[in-house]
Amino acid sequence: MSETNTEFKPSLSAFDATMIVAGSMIGSGIFIVSADITRNVGAAGWLVTVWLLTGFMTLTAALSYGELSAMFPKAGGQYVYLKESYNPLLGFLYGWSFFSVIQTGTIAAVGVAFSKFAGYFFPSLEMTDANILLQMGFLKIYPAQILSIAIIIFLTYINTKGVQGGKMIQSTFTITKLASLFGLIGFGFLLASKASIWDANWANAWEMKTIASDNSTTPIFGVAILGAIAASMVGSIFSSDAWNNVTFIAGEIKNPKRNIGLSLFLGTLIVTVIYISANLMYLSVLPLNEIANAPADRVAVAASNVIFGDIGTYVIAVMIMISTFGCNNGLILAGARVYYTMAKDGLFFKKAGTLNENAVPAWALWAQCIVAGLLCLSGRYGDLLDMVSFIVIQSII
Numbered sequence: 001m002s003e004t005n006t007e008f009k010p011s012l013s014a015f016d017a018t019m020i021v022a023g024s025m026i027g028s029g030i031f032i033v034s035a036d037i038t039r040n041v042g043a044a045g046w047l048v049t050v051w052l053l054t055g056f057m058t059l060t061a062a063l064s065y066g067e068l069s070a071m072f073p074k075a076g077g078q079y080v081y082l083k084e085s086y087n088p089l090l091g092f093l094y095g096w097s098f099f100s101v102i103q104t105g106t107i108a109a110v111g112v113a114f115s116k117f118a119g120y121f122f123p124s125l126e127m128t129d130a131n132i133l134l135q136m137g138f139l140k141i142y143p144a145q146i147l148s149i150a151i152i153i154f155l156t157y158i159n160t161k162g163v164q165g166g167k168m169i170q171s172t173f174t175i176t177k178l179a180s181l182f183g184l185i186g187f188g189f190l191l192a193s194k195a196s197i198w199d200a201n202w203a204n205a206w207e208m209k210t211i212a213s214d215n216s217t218t219p220i221f222g223v224a225i226l227g228a229i230a231a232s233m234v235g236s237i238f239s240s241d242a243w244n245n246v247t248f249i250a251g252e253i254k255n256p257k258r259n260i261g262l263s264l265f266l267g268t269l270i271v272t273v274i275y276i277s278a279n280l281m282y283l284s285v286l287p288l289n290e291i292a293n294a295p296a297d298r299v300a301v302a303a304s305n306v307i308f309g310d311i312g313t314y315v316i317a318v319m320i321m322i323s324t325f326g327c328n329n330g331l332i333l334a335g336a337r338v339y340y341t342m343a344k345d346g347l348f349f350k351k352a353g354t355l356n357e358n359a360v361p362a363w364a365l366w367a368q369c370i371v372a373g374l375l376c377l378s379g380r381y382g383d384l385l386d387m388v389s390f391i392v393i394q395s396i397i
Helices: 014-025 034-041 044-071 078-085 088-118 143-160 163-192 195-202 224-240 256-285 288-292 299-344 362-376 381-396
Strands: 134-136 139-141 209-211 217-219
Touching: 014 163, 014 256, 014 299, 034 044, 034 209, 034 224, 034 256, 034 288, 044 078, 044 195, 044 224, 044 256, 078 088, 078 299, 088 143, 088 299, 088 362, 088 381, 143 163, 143 299, 143 362, 163 256, 163 299, 195 256, 209 288, 224 256, 256 288, 256 299, 288 299, 299 362
Parallel strands: none
Antiparallel strands: 134 139, 209 217
């Protein structure tokens, strides 16, 4: 493969950048994690508060990054900001955490989520003992994991052919999932909302408690409230993460000093409104205990079954497959630019700092693909979520 390009070509508009922000954020989390949050806090007011706190944190961070992007309008994003604001060591530590866990782990988790919901249509993709392809000690390999890896390889290949292909996939799938989510929320409020369920859910909206699988509850008081909120925010933060991916591709955005900040604000605002609206919709169609104990935590499936009947399961499955496919495209597209910038600084493999004939860092894309593929084999969706969320919080701290 010839390597004739020495720098990125600015070809992404403010709209393209906004689609990358929103599309990278919305994966599978909003369809699932509200169950775990509800088990931890046990009250409608606190459920919404967790999402409001996450939205506020996300918007605040996005606006801050908008200012930083105007100061450093080049590829690399958070890695560049840490290196320039503090020292190269912090940039080095973040960059390698990003490569080994944060970005690659998120790509793997989203890929596994795609396969998980494809299992509704193809039972052989269910991660059960009956579907094990190969077992080597503690490592079990399922068809779902192979599909996840195949999706990652396919999207990586598309992105090695130039930013235009990745941009087209991102815009198409993001518009589709935004329209689908707004449609689901609207139908939920119009067709399935019941005043009795809504009133019951909000009757004791601020009495925090845990909800067990048998629907028994345990009150939470004092300092333990902060612990419950912190535990709950693992899921909401994971669902709201990846908004900063657009800063990684600053070198390919037209007028980056203006458009990156604008896209960060618009993208995170749109997603925050959708997430809060979705949870209000859940509270209007499902009793609190059914949100907490939705089968396999699939709250959106439970809500969709109330809205659309038996076909609701397949409606959500298709929505999540569309959502995760587009999300992973944005993650794959953006992540490799960080390794490219690190390589230029001498802090990563030298080959990652080269561009192919399509002006994209193909070597870095394939390196990312390999690590994400290996992480697909390391655990289930929940395992990957916990691992990524822990490292993300540590990097913020």
